[in-house]
Amino acid sequence: MQERGDEELVSEAQRGASPAFTTLVERYFDRVYRYTAMRIGNTADAEDLAQEVFLKAWKAIGKYRWTGAPFSAWLFRIAHNLVVDQYRRQGQGATVSLEDMPQDPSRDDVEEQAELALSVDELRKALPKLTEAQRQVILLRFGSGLSLEETAAAMKKKVNAVKALQHAAVLSLRRILVKVSVAEKP
Amino acid sequence: MKNMDDIFNDCLERLLNGESLESCIARYPDQAAHLAPILKLAIASREAMNTVRAPEGAKGRALQRIWKAGQSAKPRGLGLFARLRPWALAATALLVVALGMGTAAVASADTAPGDVLYPVKQSRERLQLIFTLPPQAKARLYLTMAQERAKEMETLLERGQHEKLEALAESSSKHLERIPGLFQVEAEEVTVRQTPVQPLPPGLQPRTKAEMREMLVETAQKHKAKMEKTLKDAPPELDAKTKKALSKWDEGYKRAIAELEKGRQGPKR
Structure with missing residues (x-):
C-alpha cells in the first residue's frame, strides 16, 4: 500500500482525526528525538522534549497552513524553539552527555560500534564550537535526514544559503576535529 | 559554472542516494582533494548520529502524553460516556489507535443501545472527542454524534424498542447544546453578513455559525420526517411516550438553532 503523504495526514489531523496524527x-x-538528543544531552530530557514537540504540534495543528513549507x-522549528527555551532555563553552559544513549542494536560489530561511538562523542564535543546556524544545518541534514529544501524551510533561509552553510559547517567541523585529534595525541 | 557549495551538495546528495565516494569525486577531479575529506566527514557524522535511538517505548509514551492532554480538555457531563471505566477507555484507545479506527470500530458503526458492540461505539466517540481540539471540528463532531443518536432512535423505532428513546433524545440534546459555544461571536458576525451560506458537502466542517445552523436545520428535517413516518406504524399504547421522546429530541435542535441565530455563546465546555 502506498504511504500517505504528510499533507493528507495533516489535513485529516486538522479535522480532528487522531489516527492521522498518530501516523505523523x-x-x-525518531528523527525529532535524535535532534533533541544531540542538542540537549541526557535521554530523559531529550525524550521529554521530543514529546513536548509533538504535544505542541498537536495543539497547534489547526493553525498550521500548507503554504509551501513542509510539515x-x-x-x-517547534523543536528548535523548545531547545532554545530549554537552554535559557538551564543556562548556555548546558553540556551534552550521550554516554547512556541507546545505540542501534543491529550494529553488533564491536570495533565498528566503538568507532561510531567515538564519532558521536567527537561530534557532541565539536558541535557547541560551531555557530548556531552551522550546528542547525548539521543536525537537520545529517542527524534528522531532512532534505536541503526542508532544512531551508525549517531554518527560514534560502536553499542557496543553506548550501553555503552546509559546506562551511562541515569545513568548520573538520577543522575542530583535526585540532582535537592533534591535541589529544600523546 | 558550479560553485563549491553546489558541488559539495551535489556530491552529498549522490552519496546519500547510494553512489560511491569515488564515483562522486570522479565527477569533479579538480576539487577531489577538497571534497574527499569533508564528504567522508559528512557521511561519518550522519552514520554516527543514526546510532542515536529513542529509548524503547518512547513513541508510545509520547502518544499517551498527547492523549492525556486531550483528555484534560474534554467536556464535562458526557452522560453515558463519563460512566465508562478508565481501564476500558485506555484499552479501547489502544485498540482503536492500533487498528487505525479499525475493525471493531467499523463493526460497531451501525449499532444501537442494547447491541453487544454499542459500548465500542460509545468509546470511539469519546476518544474522538478527546483528540478533537479545533472548535469547528469539535462542533462538527458533536453534530455527527447527534446524527448518530437520531439514527439509533430510528433503529429502535423500527425494532419497536421504544423504552430507550427518551434517553437517546436527551443525549442528542446534550451534544447539540455544546455546539453554539464553539463558535466565536465576533468572527461569526462579520462572516455571516459578508458570506452567503452555501450547502456544505457531507463531512466538511462548518466555518461559521450560519453554516452550522444550516447543517442543524437540514439534519433535524431529515431525521424528523423519517421518525414521524415510522411513528405512524407504532402501537397506540406506546404513542404518547414515543411522541414525548421525539418532542424532546426536536426541542434539542430548536434550542441549538435558536442559540446559533442569536449570536450568543452557548454553554461553555
Whole structure:
C-alpha cells in the first residue's frame, strides 16, 4: 500500500482525526528525538522534549497552513524553539552527555560500534564550537535526514544559503576535529 | 559554472542516494582533494548520529502524553460516556489507535443501545472527542454524534424498542447544546453578513455559525420526517411516550438553532 503523504495526514489531523496524527508521530518521532538528543544531552530530557514537540504540534495543528513549507520544517522549528527555551532555563553552559544513549542494536560489530561511538562523542564535543546556524544545518541534514529544501524551510533561509552553510559547517567541523585529534595525541 | 557549495551538495546528495565516494569525486577531479575529506566527514557524522535511538517505548509514551492532554480538555457531563471505566477507555484507545479506527470500530458503526458492540461505539466517540481540539471540528463532531443518536432512535423505532428513546433524545440534546459555544461571536458576525451560506458537502466542517445552523436545520428535517413516518406504524399504547421522546429530541435542535441565530455563546465546555 502506498504511504500517505504528510499533507493528507495533516489535513485529516486538522479535522480532528487522531489516527492521522498518530501516523505523523510514528513517522517523525525518531528523527525529532535524535535532534533533541544531540542538542540537549541526557535521554530523559531529550525524550521529554521530543514529546513536548509533538504535544505542541498537536495543539497547534489547526493553525498550521500548507503554504509551501513542509510539515517536517514546521515540526523542527517547534523543536528548535523548545531547545532554545530549554537552554535559557538551564543556562548556555548546558553540556551534552550521550554516554547512556541507546545505540542501534543491529550494529553488533564491536570495533565498528566503538568507532561510531567515538564519532558521536567527537561530534557532541565539536558541535557547541560551531555557530548556531552551522550546528542547525548539521543536525537537520545529517542527524534528522531532512532534505536541503526542508532544512531551508525549517531554518527560514534560502536553499542557496543553506548550501553555503552546509559546506562551511562541515569545513568548520573538520577543522575542530583535526585540532582535537592533534591535541589529544600523546 | 558550479560553485563549491553546489558541488559539495551535489556530491552529498549522490552519496546519500547510494553512489560511491569515488564515483562522486570522479565527477569533479579538480576539487577531489577538497571534497574527499569533508564528504567522508559528512557521511561519518550522519552514520554516527543514526546510532542515536529513542529509548524503547518512547513513541508510545509520547502518544499517551498527547492523549492525556486531550483528555484534560474534554467536556464535562458526557452522560453515558463519563460512566465508562478508565481501564476500558485506555484499552479501547489502544485498540482503536492500533487498528487505525479499525475493525471493531467499523463493526460497531451501525449499532444501537442494547447491541453487544454499542459500548465500542460509545468509546470511539469519546476518544474522538478527546483528540478533537479545533472548535469547528469539535462542533462538527458533536453534530455527527447527534446524527448518530437520531439514527439509533430510528433503529429502535423500527425494532419497536421504544423504552430507550427518551434517553437517546436527551443525549442528542446534550451534544447539540455544546455546539453554539464553539463558535466565536465576533468572527461569526462579520462572516455571516459578508458570506452567503452555501450547502456544505457531507463531512466538511462548518466555518461559521450560519453554516452550522444550516447543517442543524437540514439534519433535524431529515431525521424528523423519517421518525414521524415510522411513528405512524407504532402501537397506540406506546404513542404518547414515543411522541414525548421525539418532542424532546426536536426541542434539542430548536434550542441549538435558536442559540446559533442569536449570536450568543452557548454553554461553555
